[in-house]
Amino acid sequence: MASHAAAAQGAAPGHDDGHAHHHYTTTGLEHRKIAIWAFIGSECMLFASLIATYLIYKGRSIVGPFPHTEWVSETGKVFPPILDIPVTSVSTFVLLMSSFAMVLGLQAVQLKGSPLPDGANWWTRIQRNSQLWIGMTALLGATFLGFQAYEFTSFVHEGLTVRTNLFGSTFFTLTSFHGAHVTVGVLWLMTLLWIDRTRGLGPKDELIVDIAALYWHFVDVVWIAIFTLVYLIR
Amino acid sequence: MASIAAPTSATSAYASGEDTGIWSWITTVDHKRIGTLYLWTALTFFLIGGFEAVLIRTQLMRPNMGFVSADTYNQLFTMHGTTMVFLAIMPLSAAFFNFLIPLQIGARDVAFPRLNAFSYWVYLLGGIFITLPILFKVAPDAGWFGYAPLTTTQFAPGMNIDFWVLGLQILGISSLAAAFNFITTIINMRAPGMTLMRMPMFTWMSFVVQFLLVLAFPPITIALFFLLMDRFFGTTFYAIAAGADPLLWQHLFWVFGHPEVYILILPAFGLVSEVLPTFSKKPLFGYNVMVYSGIMIGFLGFGVWAHHMFAVGMGAVADSIFSMMTMLIAIPTGVKIFNWIATMWAGEIRFTVPMKFAISLIAMFTIGGISGVMHSSPPADLQQTDTYFIVAHFHYVLFGGSIMGIFAGIYHYFPKMTGRLMDERIGNWHFWLTFIGFNLTFFPMHFAGMLGMPRRVYTYDAGQGWDAFNMMSTVGTYILFVATIFFIWNFLRSRTRGAVAGNDPWGAGTLEWSIPSPPPEYNFAQIPEVSSRYPLWDLKDPAKTAGIEHSHADLMTITDAHAVPVHEETERKTAKELGIPMPFPTAKPLVAALTMFLMFSGLLFLRNGMPTVFLIVTIGGAAAFIATLYAWLTSPLE
Numbered sequence: 001m002a003s004h005a006a007a008a009q010g011a012a013p014g015h016d017d018g019h020a021h022h023h024y025t026t027t028g029l030e031h032r033k034i035a036i037w038a039f040i041g042s043e044c045m046l047f048a049s050l051i052a053t054y055l056i057y058k059g060r061s062i063v064g065p066f067p068h069t070e071w072v073s074e075t076g077k078v079f080p081p082i083l084d085i086p087v088t089s090v091s092t093f094v095l096l097m098s099s100f101a102m103v104l105g106l107q108a109v110q111l112k113g114s115p116l117p118d119g120a121n122w123w124t125r126i127q128r129n130s131q132l133w134i135g136m137t138a139l140l141g142a143t144f145l146g147f148q149a150y151e152f153t154s155f156v157h158e159g160l161t162v163r164t165n166l167f168g169s170t171f172f173t174l175t176s177f178h179g180a181h182v183t184v185g186v187l188w189l190m191t192l193l194w195i196d197r198t199r200g201l202g203p204k205d206e207l208i209v210d211i212a213a214l215y216w217h218f219v220d221v222v223w224i225a226i227f228t229l230v231y232l233i234r
Numbered sequence: 235m236a237s238i239a240a241p242t243s244a245t246s247a248y249a250s251g252e253d254t255g256i257w258s259w260i261t262t263v264d265h266k267r268i269g270t271l272y273l274w275t276a277l278t279f280f281l282i283g284g285f286e287a288v289l290i291r292t293q294l295m296r297p298n299m300g301f302v303s304a305d306t307y308n309q310l311f312t313m314h315g316t317t318m319v320f321l322a323i324m325p326l327s328a329a330f331f332n333f334l335i336p337l338q339i340g341a342r343d344v345a346f347p348r349l350n351a352f353s354y355w356v357y358l359l360g361g362i363f364i365t366l367p368i369l370f371k372v373a374p375d376a377g378w379f380g381y382a383p384l385t386t387t388q389f390a391p392g393m394n395i396d397f398w399v400l401g402l403q404i405l406g407i408s409s410l411a412a413a414f415n416f417i418t419t420i421i422n423m424r425a426p427g428m429t430l431m432r433m434p435m436f437t438w439m440s441f442v443v444q445f446l447l448v449l450a451f452p453p454i455t456i457a458l459f460f461l462l463m464d465r466f467f468g469t470t471f472y473a474i475a476a477g478a479d480p481l482l483w484q485h486l487f488w489v490f491g492h493p494e495v496y497i498l499i500l501p502a503f504g505l506v507s508e509v510l511p512t513f514s515k516k517p518l519f520g521y522n523v524m525v526y527s528g529i530m531i532g533f534l535g536f537g538v539w540a541h542h543m544f545a546v547g548m549g550a551v552a553d554s555i556f557s558m559m560t561m562l563i564a565i566p567t568g569v570k571i572f573n574w575i576a577t578m579w580a581g582e583i584r585f586t587v588p589m590k591f592a593i594s595l596i597a598m599f600t601i602g603g604i605s606g607v608m609h610s611s612p613p614a615d616l617q618q619t620d621t622y623f624i625v626a627h628f629h630y631v632l633f634g635g636s637i638m639g640i641f642a643g644i645y646h647y648f649p650k651m652t653g654r655l656m657d658e659r660i661g662n663w664h665f666w667l668t669f670i671g672f673n674l675t676f677f678p679m680h681f682a683g684m685l686g687m688p689r690r691v692y693t694y695d696a697g698q699g700w701d702a703f704n705m706m707s708t709v710g711t712y713i714l715f716v717a718t719i720f721f722i723w724n725f726l727r728s729r730t731r732g733a734v735a736g737n738d739p740w741g742a743g744t745l746e747w748s749i750p751s752p753p754p755e756y757n758f759a760q761i762p763e764v765s766s767r768y769p770l771w772d773l774k775d776p777a778k779t780a781g782i783e784h785s786h787a788d789l790m791t792i793t794d795a796h797a798v799p800v801h802e803e804t805e806r807k808t809a810k811e812l813g814i815p816m817p818f819p820t821a822k823p824l825v826a827a828l829t830m831f832l833m834f835s836g837l838l839f840l841r842n843g844m845p846t847v848f849l850i851v852t853i854g855g856a857a858a859f860i861a862t863l864y865a866w867l868t869s870p871l872e
Contacts (some may be wrong), residue, residue, distance in 0.1 A: 031345040045452035060477040169469035
């Protein structure tokens with residue numbers, strides 16, 4: 001950052017120094033950093049609309065299966081409450097841990113190339129392994145998607161599809177919208193991993209890892225809201 | 235009436251040897267060219283939407299006319315609204331965002347030039363997709379607001395609404411991508427010294443609009459997504475039999491729909507805030523308050539959506555709150571009106587065509603604003619809702635406001651875009667015919683509405699007191715049609731035969747007038763340093779701003795060393811000669827738009843018994859889209 005400011009002041013005011021990636025910016029931040037925040041703001045409204053619809057339609061389904069209560073159909077078939085909170089707690093934990101791995105991944109990229117402190121132990125060494133942490137983030141994200149696939153399949157087997165009732169429509173749309181975001185995130189992280197393996201990510205690439213991380217943390221935070229409002233609150 | 239001194243030296247519009255072939259337009263990432271593409275495309279859609287209005291008014295000219303069928307009429311009024319809102323006014327504003335924002339803040343392009351091209355191509359494809367079906371009589375026919383459950387397959391089994399849902403979904407992506415781009419541009423690409431409170435008012439109002447877009451488009455995206463799921467995959471979001479709430483759509487739609495109104499009007503407010511000071515030879519009165527009121531309008535705009543729904547019976551508490559919020563919005567809007575008047579007060583007013591359009595915005599928008607305050611009161615609204623009174627109201631704000639402001643902007647900035655002035659004489663014909671035709675069309679609608687004439691009905695019986703008013707409205711529409719011919723003539727003719735404009739034909743004060751017309755591809759040979767709100771006036775005519783506080787916060791002395799350099803036509807050099815890196819032209823944004831378009835349009839096959847074709851087109855389109863994105867993101871910008 002310091003070099004940017006120096007470039008802007010050193011040359012005649014506003015005179016471009018001609019090097020790509022060293023453009024003068026008003027705030028000193030890179031354009032993409034600002035754009036990702038604007039994008040996240042928009043995503044908040046997207047998920048807010050989905051979650052609000054879920055909450056408005058909560059308890060309005062005419063037929064079951066229901067999320068938290070038992071339902072007996074006209075034929076006398078008993079449908080137990082469909083949400084499996086213990087299993088989803090595990091997948092939620094997995095997704096939260098992926099955010100932890102993401103933080104370490106960004107740190108590893110930032111520290112790439114700087115010398116290890118004296119007496120560095122195994123943990124300090126492993127913290128420098130950006131491929132490990134970025135790969136682990138993607139893997140944990142993929143595991144979450146695996147849980148979601150399992151959950152969706154078992155719901156369909158138990159008789160709940162998008163067409164069954166309002167709960168099915170709102171639940172599947174909301175959670176699969178989130179799942180699609182996780183999928184994009186996993187592809188994004190795998191791309192970063194691929195770049196890291198081919199040419200190596202270093203401090204100069206901080207930005208591209210940082211914006212991926214911001215997106216990833218956002219997707220995690222949204223899941224905390226969904227888990228609380230859909231699964232935990234009856 | 236107005237005399238504009240034109241430079242005598244005639245220079246070619248594109249003198250700097252820039253490539254102007256068709257491929258250069260397909261691959262362009264230059265914000266000015268993209269702005270030009272937006273302008274031409276949006277004007278084309280404006281003409282289509284206007285022609286639809288002519289057909290509508292012809293059908294309503296006399297009682298019990300059989301000019302078009304009820305079904306065709308539904309398609310016409312739906313497409314007139316959809317076209318004017320999404321394909322004409324919004325993109326006309328986008329043309330100005332593109333062309334002007336970088337020039338006004340002293341930047342060489344937008345933050346993401348290729349994303350900008352992508353926004354345009356998505357808009358073009360979405361616009362064609364939603365408009366073409368009218369040729370086959372399967373155009374959307376449920377109103378521009380598309381109320382579900384009326385738009386579910388139960389009540390609208392045809393393909394009409396499929397085009398509408400998918401088309402709007404595509405157009406939303408265009409608007410959102412553009413909004414991220416302009417937010418970043420305005421925050422991060424201002425020239426040194428261009429603080430937020432020195433930004434020209436058009437850029438400020440555009441800035442507010444980008445936030446409205448970012449926050450208001452997601453709710454309609456979700457509402458449309460629910461409808462898409464209901465229509466294509468059998469979900470129950472709008473299925474009343476399954477327990478759905480018939481108001482869900484209305485709420486989600488109007489949470490978008492009311493901020494949308496400000497998305498349509500604020501850019502026009504910004505444009506006249508540039509025109510009025512220029513032709514009054516005075517800085518904008520109450521700049522700070524103009525900024526705050528613009529932000530206030532945007533903010534309050536999110537809290538008034540349910541005033542579109544007073545008739546559905548939300549209860550006294552909701553009605554009262556939304557009524558109060560709606561009345562509140564009149565305050566910042568009124569502040570703007572008075573500040574514009576105060577800007578002209580004691581000014582050296584030149585009645586040019588852009589100035590006339592700007593002044594007529596003030597007058598006409600005020601009429602529309604006042605009728606708006608009238609139906610912010612639920613009891614009054616219950617009488618007026620779904621009548622022609624409402625039609626009169628929103629045409630006074632959208633035509634009398636947005637379109638008048640956009641015409642002011644076109645006449646004002648045409649010389650900057652093309653290097654030549656538009657003809658004042660033809661322009662005067664255009665203005666006066668528009669002004670008379672507009673009032674003759676829409677003022678009688680107030681009376682027809684008060685007498686109970688309902689909206690969206692394709693014909694009416696004689697003897698209800700509506701006949702004369704309808705005849706007046708139709709004649710007014712024909713006058714508007716003639717006025718538009720004058721505009722097209724002027725627009726096309728002036729591009730090559732108008733008087734040469736030079737850098738600053740109007741004696742304006744903001745940065746865009748310091749550079750040649752049309753601007754070179756790099757805009758500013760040297761990025762200017764800005765020390766006030768009207769840097770050119772400080773340089774050329776300090777007396778104009780003397781004694782008026784306009785962000786000389788530190789009352790610094792303006793010296794030539796600090797002032798903005800004025801570039802003369804003779805200095806024009808190419809970017810390469812000046813060593814300015816410019817983004818490479820690329821067709822990837824177009825390919826990305828096309829593949830994404832394929833992905834969406836594949837859904838059309840699903841409801842027509844061709845699920846395999848659907849899978850091939852949609853999955854193929856998605857795969858090609860992702861591949862294009864990778865190619866795009868891995869190729870260098872410049």
